[in-house]
Amino acid sequence: xxxxxxxxxxxxxxxxxxxxxxxxxxxxxxxxxxxxxxxxxxxxxxxxxxxxxxxxxxxxxxxxxxxxxxxxxxxxxxxxxxxxxxxxxxxxxxxxxxxxxxxxxxxxxxxxxxxxxxxxxxxxxxxxxxxxxxxxxxxxxxxxxxxxxxxxxxxxxxxxxxxxxxxxxxxxxxxxxxxxxxxxxxxxxxxxxxxxxxxxxxxxxxxxxxxxxxxxxxxxxxxxxxxxxxxxxxxxxxxxxxxxxxxxxxxxxxxxxxxxxxxxxxxxxxxxxxxxxxxxxxxxxxxxxxxxxxxxxxxxxxxxxxxxxxxxxxxxxxxxxxxxxxxxxxxxxxxxxxxxxxxxxxxxxxxxxxxxxxxxxxxxxxxxxxxxxxxxxxxxxxxxxxxxxxxxxxxxxx
Numbered sequence: 602x603x604x605x606x607x608x609x610x611x612x613x614x615x616x617x618x619x620x621x622x623x624x625x626x627x628x629x630x631x632x633x634x635x636x637x638x639x640x641x642x643x644x645x646x647x648x649x650x651x652x653x654x655x656x657x658x659x660x661x662x663x664x665x666x667x668x669x670x671x672x673x674x675x676x677x678x679x680x681x682x683x684x685x686x687x688x689x690x691x692x693x694x695x696x697x698x699x700x701x702x703x704x705x706x707x708x709x710x711x712x713x714x715x716x717x718x719x720x721x722x723x724x725x726x727x728x729x730x731x732x733x734x735x736x737x738x739x740x741x742x743x744x745x746x747x748x749x750x751x752x753x754x755x756x757x758x759x760x761x762x763x764x765x766x767x768x769x770x771x772x773x774x775x776x777x778x779x780x781x782x783x784x785x786x787x788x789x790x791x792x793x794x795x796x797x798x799x800x801x802x803x804x805x806x807x808x809x810x811x812x813x814x815x816x817x818x819x820x821x822x823x824x825x826x827x828x829x830x831x832x833x834x835x836x837x838x839x840x841x842x843x844x845x846x847x848x849x850x851x852x853x854x855x856x857x858x859x860x861x862x863x864x865x866x867x868x869x870x871x872x873x874x875x876x877x878x879x880x881x882x883x884x885x886x887x888x889x890x891x892x893x894x895x896x897x898x899x900x901x902x903x904x905x906x907x908x909x910x911x912x913x914x915x916x917x918x919x920x921x922x923x924x925x926x927x928x929x930x931x932x933x934x935x936x937x938x939x940x941x942x943x944x945x946x947x948x949x950x951x952x953x954x955x956x957x958x959x960x961x962x963x964x965x966x967x968x969x970x971x972x973x974x975x976x977x978x979x980x981x982x983x984x985x986x987x988x989x990x991x992x993x994x995x996x997x998x999x
Contacts, residue, residue: 614741621745623712691704820947951964
């Protein structure tokens with residue numbers, strides 16, 4: 602049990618380091634690229650390209666780890682950590698625009714590809730008898746992000762934007778070192794994984810397919826706000842320091858929901874929870890761009906409690922509840938891919954919308970798209986019955 606506790610703590614620390622790196626890499630992506638003379642539409646295109654390439658790369662990386670012939674999951678994650686450092690070093694030493702664009706696409710590609718592998722590592726550990734609290738570990742990730750994001754804005758003012766790749770490199774180096782503390786785990790038995798492809802699963806689960814479409818549409822607005830938050834703040838006379846503080850604030854809100862998820866939703870229907878989150882995704886997409894000052898932006902982001910913070914763990918339990926045993930892993934992957942596709946479209950569309958109409962109108966257009974996503978959530982989300990947590994999980998969470 603002591604060994605399990607140590608591994609659980611290491612996994613939580615790994616989540617913390619990853620989401621801190623998210624702050625250094627993704628949250629300030631638009632800030633860095635705009636500083637290197639890219640236009641809003643070019644920033645959106647570059648981030649969209651990174652998401653596209655990452656979505657293409659992820660299945661190959663997962664398949665390589667699953668086969669385990671050349672790379673175990675742990676060794677593949679270590680390799681990605683080391684590869685991610687290379688474009689950050691180039692970003693620090695070579696500020697030229699063209700090279701910066703290429704480096705940022707590669708950097709975000711690798712960074713986003715690491716995320717599903719991090720979840721897969723937790724699943725493998727659980728399947729091998731280690732005790733993990735996914736909600737708490739993910740909540741620690743949000744809190745770690747909050748701490749770093751709070752200071753990042755000030756650090757960029759003191760040291761300049763070139764401090765971001767330095768911080769990101771150090772975090773990924775620590776992640777590579779920490780990964781060596783994990784045991785080499787056995788893969789799940791082949792009996793729990795079906796041979797059906799994604800299209801076949803979606804064809805046989807029409808409502809799940811509709812829900813995945815809704816996730817894409819909802820995350821177009823979510824991605825637009827996250828990617829172009831700096832423009833929203835600049836509209837009211839704020840800048841990098843406030844960006845870090847606002848993002849830290851949203852992450853703190855997420856922390857308490859994710860850590861206490863089992864207590865908040867115990868006995869509730871997961872399908873209804875999914876619908877509930879969609880309503881607040883739409884409210885956030887409307888309230889944030891219309892906020893006239895910083896206090897109102899903070900107030901608008903209270904919707905984060907019932908949107909992203911609740912959706913993240915709820916979507917995991919939902920896919921596990923409504924899909925047959927052989928399709929549960931692929932179902933989780935489909936939700937991740939739907940989120941990625943929403944991020945792709947959100948970054949690309951909003952960047953071009955800003956060029957055409959300005960930041961407020963651009964975000965409100967994506968809010969309109971989110972309304973269609975809300976309808977898809979209500980049509981696609983099925984009743985799962987009350988969420989029941991195992992005794993093992995309850996003991997770990999307490």
